[in-house]
Amino acid sequence: MNTFRIGGVHPHDNKEFSAHKQIAAVPLPQKAIIPLVQHIGAPAKAVVAKGDKVLVGQVIAEAGGFVSAPVHSPVSGTVAKVDATTDAWGLPMPAIFIDVEGDEWLPEIDRTADIKTECTLEPKKIINKIQAAGIVGLGGACFPTHVKLLPPPGKVAEVLIVNGVECEPYLTCDHQLMLERGEQIMLGIDLVLKALGIKRAIIGIEKNKPDAIAHMAELAKKHPGVEVKPLALKYPQGGEKQLIDACIGRQVPSGCLPIEVGAVVDNVATLYAIYEAVMKNKPLISRVMTVTGKSVKNPGNYEVRFGTPLAQVIELAGGIPEDTGKIIGGGPMMGRAMQNVDMPCNKRVSGLLFMKKDESVRVEPENCIRCGKCVDACPMGLEPYMLAKLSAAQNWDKMEQLNVMDCIDCGCCLFTCPSHRPLLDYIRYGKGKVGGNIRARQMAAQAAKAAAEAKK
Amino acid sequence: MKLIVAPAPHAHSGDSVRKNMLNVIIALMPAFIVAMIAFGWGAVITTAVSVCSCVLFEWLICKFLMKERSHVGDLSAVLTGLLLAFNLPCNLPLWIVVLGALVAIGVGKMSFGGLGQNPFNPALVGRVFLLISFPVQMTTWPRPLGFSGSYLDAETAATPLYTLKNAIKAGDSSILDELPTLWDSFSGMIGGSLGEVSAIALLIGFVYLLCTKTITWHIPVSIILTVSLFAVVFAAIAGLPVCTFLGTTLCAGGLMLGAIYMATDYVTSPMTHCGQIVYGIGIGLIVMIIRCWGAYPEGMSFAILIMNAVTPLLNMYIHPKRFGEKKK
Numbered sequence: 181m182n183t184f185r186i187g188g189v190h191p192h193d194n195k196e197f198s199a200h201k202q203i204a205a206v207p208l209p210q211k212a213i214i215p216l217v218q219h220i221g222a223p224a225k226a227v228v229a230k231g232d233k234v235l236v237g238q239v240i241a242e243a244g245g246f247v248s249a250p251v252h253s254p255v256s257g258t259v260a261k262v263d264a265t266t267d268a269w270g271l272p273m274p275a276i277f278i279d280v281e282g283d284e285w286l287p288e289i290d291r292t293a294d295i296k297t298e299c300t301l302e303p304k305k306i307i308n309k310i311q312a313a314g315i316v317g318l319g320g321a322c323f324p325t326h327v328k329l330l331p332p333p334g335k336v337a338e339v340l341i342v343n344g345v346e347c348e349p350y351l352t353c354d355h356q357l358m359l360e361r362g363e364q365i366m367l368g369i370d371l372v373l374k375a376l377g378i379k380r381a382i383i384g385i386e387k388n389k390p391d392a393i394a395h396m397a398e399l400a401k402k403h404p405g406v407e408v409k410p411l412a413l414k415y416p417q418g419g420e421k422q423l424i425d426a427c428i429g430r431q432v433p434s435g436c437l438p439i440e441v442g443a444v445v446d447n448v449a450t451l452y453a454i455y456e457a458v459m460k461n462k463p464l465i466s467r468v469m470t471v472t473g474k475s476v477k478n479p480g481n482y483e484v485r486f487g488t489p490l491a492q493v494i495e496l497a498g499g500i501p502e503d504t505g506k507i508i509g510g511g512p513m514m515g516r517a518m519q520n521v522d523m524p525c526n527k528r529v530s531g532l533l534f535m536k537k538d539e540s541v542r543v544e545p546e547n548c549i550r551c552g553k554c555v556d557a558c559p560m561g562l563e564p565y566m567l568a569k570l571s572a573a574q575n576w577d578k579m580e581q582l583n584v585m586d587c588i589d590c591g592c593c594l595f596t597c598p599s600h601r602p603l604l605d606y607i608r609y610g611k612g613k614v615g616g617n618i619r620a621r622q623m624a625a626q627a628a629k630a631a632a633e634a635k636k
Numbered sequence: 637m638k639l640i641v642a643p644a645p646h647a648h649s650g651d652s653v654r655k656n657m658l659n660v661i662i663a664l665m666p667a668f669i670v671a672m673i674a675f676g677w678g679a680v681i682t683t684a685v686s687v688c689s690c691v692l693f694e695w696l697i698c699k700f701l702m703k704e705r706s707h708v709g710d711l712s713a714v715l716t717g718l719l720l721a722f723n724l725p726c727n728l729p730l731w732i733v734v735l736g737a738l739v740a741i742g743v744g745k746m747s748f749g750g751l752g753q754n755p756f757n758p759a760l761v762g763r764v765f766l767l768i769s770f771p772v773q774m775t776t777w778p779r780p781l782g783f784s785g786s787y788l789d790a791e792t793a794a795t796p797l798y799t800l801k802n803a804i805k806a807g808d809s810s811i812l813d814e815l816p817t818l819w820d821s822f823s824g825m826i827g828g829s830l831g832e833v834s835a836i837a838l839l840i841g842f843v844y845l846l847c848t849k850t851i852t853w854h855i856p857v858s859i860i861l862t863v864s865l866f867a868v869v870f871a872a873i874a875g876l877p878v879c880t881f882l883g884t885t886l887c888a889g890g891l892m893l894g895a896i897y898m899a900t901d902y903v904t905s906p907m908t909h910c911g912q913i914v915y916g917i918g919i920g921l922i923v924m925i926i927r928c929w930g931a932y933p934e935g936m937s938f939a940i941l942i943m944n945a946v947t948p949l950l951n952m953y954i955h956p957k958r959f960g961e962k963k964k
Binding site (some may be wrong): 504505548551562608 | 961
């Protein structure tokens, strides 16, 4: 069975807690807090002010540049203030606070359950609609989707790769979305194929979701050019570069984007959002997230409007379990441990995972025994033990030579280390330093060039 | 509610140093059982003394010299003791065994800073020290008589490798008639160090190590293939019967024990698979050069120690294949 060729690990998938739980809607909050930074790129700029009345789906902040995304109001009501709030890690971020009144939507949004299959829009119009709907990659990176659909000059897209892998343990929202809204995802795929002017799409799904593979393969029969590829179970198969390797056997070179090998990758949740935006005029105002953990009372998959306090979602899932040691936004491999749950739900949060106290504390590290298991596990073909050692010795140049910038933060090295060494912590630190050095060099080169031109 | 905050990943494979060491110890058990059948109480007493003194020395050095928490619980000292015993004749005076353990743990491991820091395989450091210091005692091999024979005044026998060496020196293949049958060599009813005699028991352990993913195939297979190829060519040129020569080379002496359990020591072998193959080929070549032309009939310990010294170089120059790397 297909999978990516270098490294990888096999964490216990722990998906049984929330798998096959029907997607449930979370009730509207009384006060919504909508962050303006919910994507990679420039922050969105607020276009409403205190006292403004807003409807569901109305633009409340416009994109701050090409690589950015607008933010739409997920609720109707009155803007209370535009102010800073703190995220779950204590960092300040700008946000719009709305007092919710009723649930009135913009009239052009189609809220019926009908499935619309006919699309007469030109490719350019489709991309414009996706951009205007504020759609970003919902797999976790939140990269604005329209940017991917407009390949830079000289690059040609050949195949759309659909990420239905969900390789993070515990998370099941994409799985459930494929089961419940598979047809809409297929229509989303058709739209993206049309927008890119290509004919072939491959949906990669790991074999721990046999029902999703069967369901999507059945639906794909009616969509020419779309094919389902069952993949062997291995983390981090949902990583963009790993998924492309697993699906079409091409490896994106170091420092390049997927388009370099003719691939565009989109998550199933993103494609569902694209269908809703293009066919039903509904901007991105909600997402499906998994709330799970070994002691959670009602683990499940919840559809949440952005701006809803996470505490409200947690309440629905049965509250915070008593033995909780860590709350993680996302999955256990790449998710972030949160300081509190005061944060509102946003485009980034694909799941909430409650880990028990005894699983939350790291084991005391021992000496490196040079077993080489981290080298075997690294999906980018790096040498984590060496990079960690160089980082501890602050040897940034050597780290750069050994391609530390290729690291995708997947955590396989730390996961696999028998000595429990904090390899990725060291590597991340070094990566920050090396990245800074590279940017400084580029800026110095630009400045020198500008100075030389000024002299002429 | 106080929440724990730490960077990702928040999951771990559950692997530990102790688990890996325990797996190697388990893998060595079939060989230990054969050693008991072949050498009786001698095997049990030598092993017990070696293991206990290794653990004791490590604990004492941690406690009184390095003044830090002892790491005896990670079982690496137990493994060193076991491997050292497996490399000794079973009737070796016990004070020599204790001395070997002291050199293995004290000089071979702790003087470099403990587990993970030593450049050479500690058990082999101990063994080679004894081989050079007590050449007579270290090369007097008791016959495999099981529990029936007397432990200290056991009858001694020439090892198959010694016979092989004589045949090579004399260039006379009739000497090879003195060799035990290949089945005896394979199953372990031959003279030799106590843990190395049974190729089949060692291979059973190898399968266990592969199944538990404790080691990969690269080092043992590259050593065994190199040695086989060398042996076939050498026998053909020297006019010795190829099958007998090859079989004895592979089954007798420390080749299997060294290739599967000593050369694969995590700390002293290369990190990348490509490096491991180069390392394995190096060991295979050196051991055959010593066996065919050197003064000793056996060369596995020296071969591994020499390649241990090359390991840092291999780590520096051989890197794994990167994702998306184009062939030049």
